[in-house]
Amino acid sequence: MYNAYEPLFDRVRKPGRYTGGELNAVVKDWEKAKVRVALAFPDLYEVGLSHLGLRLLYHRINDQEGFLAERVYAPAEDMEEELRAAGLPLFSLETRRSLAAFDLLGFSLQYELSYVNILNMMALAGIPLRREERDAAGTGFPLVAGGGPGSFNPEPLAEFFDFFLLGDGEDAILEILAVMAAAKEKGKSRAELKKDLMAVPGVYLPEFYRVEYLPSGAVAVITPESGAPPVIQKRVIPDLDRAYLPEKDLVPWLEIVHDRLALEIMRGCTRGCRFCQAGMIYRPVRERTGKLIEGHLAKLLENTGYEELSLTSLSSADHSEIAELAGRLVACYTPEVAISLPSLRLDAFSPELAARLQGGKKSTLTVAPEAGTDRLRRVINKNLTDEEIIAMARTAFGGGWQRLKLYFMIGLPTEDQEDLEGIVALARRVYEIGREFHGGRARVTVSVANFVPKPHTPFQWRPQAGLEEIREKQEFLRRRLAGAGRGLAFSWHEAELSFLEGVFARGDRRLGAVLAEAFRLGCRFDAWPDKFRWDLWQEAFAATGLDPAFYTTRPRPREEVLPWSHLSAGLSTDFLWEENRRAEEGIPTPDCRDRHCTGCGVCMVFDLPFPPAKRTRAGGGKDA
Amino acid sequence: MPKYRLRYAKFGPARFASHLDLGRALGRALRRAGLPVAYSQGFHPLPKMAFGPPLPVGVESEAEFVDITFTEELAAGEISRRLNAALPKGLAVTGVLKLPPKAPSLMSLIDRFTYVFLFTFSPEDTGAWEKEKTGAFLADLWQKEELPVVRKKKDGKQGGEKRVNLRPFWYDYNFSFIEQGLLQVAIDVAYGPRGTMRPDELLPFFPPAWRLQKVIRAQAWSRGEPVLPVAVHRGQTEGV
Numbered sequence A: 001m002y003n004a005y006e007p008l009f010d011r012v013r014k015p016g017r018y019t020g021g022e023l024n025a026v027v028k029d030w031e032k033a034k035v036r037v038a039l040a041f042p043d044l045y046e047v048g049l050s051h052l053g054l055r056l057l058y059h060r061i062n063d064q065e066g067f068l069a070e071r072v073y074a075p076a077e078d079m080e081e082e083l084r085a086a087g088l089p090l091f092s093l094e095t096r097r098s099l100a101a102f103d104l105l106g107f108s109l110q111y112e113l114s115y116v117n118i119l120n121m122m123a124l125a126g127i128p129l130r131r132e133e134r135d136a137a138g139t140g141f142p143l144v145a146g147g148g149p150g151s152f153n154p155e156p157l158a159e160f161f162d163f164f165l166l167g168d169g170e171d172a173i174l175e176i177l178a179v180m181a182a183a184k185e186k187g188k189s190r191a192e193l194k195k196d197l198m199a200v201p202g203v204y205l206p207e208f209y210r211v212e213y214l215p216s217g218a219v220a221v222i223t224p225e226s227g228a229p230p231v232i233q234k235r236v237i238p239d240l241d242r243a244y245l246p247e248k249d250l251v252p253w254l255e256i257v258h259d260r261l262a263l264e265i266m267r268g269c270t271r272g273c274r275f276c277q278a279g280m281i282y283r284p285v286r287e288r289t290g291k292l293i294e295g296h297l298a299k300l301l302e303n304t305g306y307e308e309l310s311l312t313s314l315s316s317a318d319h320s321e322i323a324e325l326a327g328r329l330v331a332c333y334t335p336e337v338a339i340s341l342p343s344l345r346l347d348a349f350s351p352e353l354a355a356r357l358q359g360g361k362k363s364t365l366t367v368a369p370e371a372g373t374d375r376l377r378r379v380i381n382k383n384l385t386d387e388e389i390i391a392m393a394r395t396a397f398g399g400g401w402q403r404l405k406l407y408f409m410i411g412l413p414t415e416d417q418e419d420l421e422g423i424v425a426l427a428r429r430v431y432e433i434g435r436e437f438h439g440g441r442a443r444v445t446v447s448v449a450n451f452v453p454k455p456h457t458p459f460q461w462r463p464q465a466g467l468e469e470i471r472e473k474q475e476f477l478r479r480r481l482a483g484a485g486r487g488l489a490f491s492w493h494e495a496e497l498s499f500l501e502g503v504f505a506r507g508d509r510r511l512g513a514v515l516a517e518a519f520r521l522g523c524r525f526d527a528w529p530d531k532f533r534w535d536l537w538q539e540a541f542a543a544t545g546l547d548p549a550f551y552t553t554r555p556r557p558r559e560e561v562l563p564w565s566h567l568s569a570g571l572s573t574d575f576l577w578e579e580n581r582r583a584e585e586g587i588p589t590p591d592c593r594d595r596h597c598t599g600c601g602v603c604m605v606f607d608l609p610f611p612p613a614k615r616t617r618a619g620g621g622k623d624a
Numbered sequence B: 001m002p003k004y005r006l007r008y009a010k011f012g013p014a015r016f017a018s019h020l021d022l023g024r025a026l027g028r029a030l031r032r033a034g035l036p037v038a039y040s041q042g043f044h045p046l047p048k049m050a051f052g053p054p055l056p057v058g059v060e061s062e063a064e065f066v067d068i069t070f071t072e073e074l075a076a077g078e079i080s081r082r083l084n085a086a087l088p089k090g091l092a093v094t095g096v097l098k099l100p101p102k103a104p105s106l107m108s109l110i111d112r113f114t115y116v117f118l119f120t121f122s123p124e125d126t127g128a129w130e131k132e133k134t135g136a137f138l139a140d141l142w143q144k145e146e147l148p149v150v151r152k153k154k155d156g157k158q159g160g161e162k163r164v165n166l167r168p169f170w171y172d173y174n175f176s177f178i179e180q181g182l183l184q185v186a187i188d189v190a191y192g193p194r195g196t197m198r199p200d201e202l203l204p205f206f207p208p209a210w211r212l213q214k215v216i217r218a219q220a221w222s223r224g225e226p227v228l229p230v231a232v233h234r235g236q237t238e239g240v
């Protein structure tokens, strides 16, 4: 295939990012497809292809007659330059067509700092950024859509997008494409098509919601128009055992970030960590049964030949059959095929099995205390005690591991000096235990992230810590951990990155102007610290007259109309507020799978049995 | 355990795969094919494979080689059939040979490669470059004693450079016009401990009017004989 792009491939780094042709990639007949979808991930190929959701939708769509899906990832800077110099549009991997040639351009919204890349990808394909410009141009351009966690507050993207899908996409995507196919067949206008899409549950079309603001800058009212539903309820696949699962998967040429077979064994989490957006928006918990998982893995391994498989979910160790399942898989496939579990709990497995699942005792074991004291852990509902963490460290080091990573957050609600001291004390204590067992070979990494309050969580009303505060806290930790020993390392996240993430996480529609300006100024790949240009972002805020502090460090009162208040993850606002209050008082809320329903409401909304999928293992256990 | 030498072609989407990429792709294909490949010991066992000299990324090839150890004897034809059914687009096995014990490694065997360059011309240049002029140009280049290039030192931390004369690594050439305006130049290049050259290093010495369409590694040689030539070994060789 020597088309116009070939000479570019010879000049860019890692051309395999753009050439496609992976095993199990699907190239369908363009002419025969009634609706053509470009599935886009606004980050590099290695990152984007690692994402399970988009791979799932890719096969879901291509398995249907009449529908076609191709893929596209954000071009690296060298490819962007080549494309601009050659005057060629950004193209799909499968048939190298311009993104503008598709009927639907669907972006995966995984993190806020990828939003500028979305604008860049549209611009590189010659697609007008603003929805209104595309509408004015007639039917020629694709509809631009988004899905993933970002859909639960997509307001900063509202002026660029035609619609968002909230929640599980496996079935909803086909309903959307069916509506599009019917509209195309009947020759309906773009406006008529959008009206039709309004009827698909879970689909949010921002143009049908008028947002007005108070003089303070907060949202005054969100008014649905043209018969749009007042609240968009997310989509939920009630039974994962009956949900779509492809029997083959893409096998890339390039080494990607998660270069392994991944099977989602469970969706949702009910542990109820108050800071965790995923734990809230993916409720309720739904499991795939062990038998189905095993049978499916056998087929996938046969069709991919992967040398590693991962059982994924938000907390795989909570799957009710996990120990038995993992044991059987290890017996059946290892060592030629490695088996990994993203969140391991040492207490749930025998040391041998734990070592197998963790890639050997030479690997680094991660424990996530999240906060430095028992008190603050009760606030965030991560109900682990110092004692338990120390016991875990003892088990790990005693079991042969030499490297431990402790994961913390700073800037959490109610955090004070004592909590920071707690991080230091805990880290030192764990390091000491490591030295007891392994002497100078013991390694402890203290990884500290900055807390960003997210929509649809109990902390959605909370102020985010400001830049100065975060920098001071990081400095304190750096100073106090520096002299603690050669084997104790400290790593942190850039304060500015987290701050900007916070702006867009809880942002409103006016931020679209900031995104457009940052894009114009040349921001790209903001999630990559070496590419992040805080100076340009500050310029963008200044140019648009918006204050980032308004979206971050300001506490929001209960009565405030939040920009996402018309979008529902199925959680009752009273529940979230009550959780917020309990946080203040340090009252834990148990996992509803262990005891009784704690009233988040999602099971009622979707008419599901509750509490969902009770864990069978006694005690429930503590997570790492 | 029986060891087999495989000859394979690498083209299309596979041509950008690096040496490491290729190892992964082949390991996965062997597993998909369900072939009884032998694994190394340890926590992360790897299939026992030894590749021939690496191919520059972006170059297609009809002469790639890998030695694979299996846990049991297999018919050569079965290996190529099952592996070809499992390989991704861009890789194809074209010959299989069972190796005698203590057979020399590919790296020590191969001493020469033939690269084929395909050139086209802009419409105004097509007429100018006919057989005679092309022959004269290449003969002239062949007569040169120095073909100097500057190489970046591989692990030179300060980004050091080295001047290298390519001429001693150039063993032979021939050319033909497949049709008017489509020129094929075959260049034989030394390979071994005393040095080699990458096909792209020669490009600056060709006239700017020649437009490179592709480069193919067409043959590998050992002491004047092609290594596992396709024609002889397609499927039917067993236990040589």
Ligand code: SF4
Pocket (backbone or CB within 6 Å): A270, A283, A284, A285, A592, A593, A596, A597, A598, A599, A600, A601, A602, A603, A604, A610, A611, A612
């Ligand atoms: S509604 Fe009750 S049982 Fe269902 S997820 Fe929420 S808290 Fe758990």
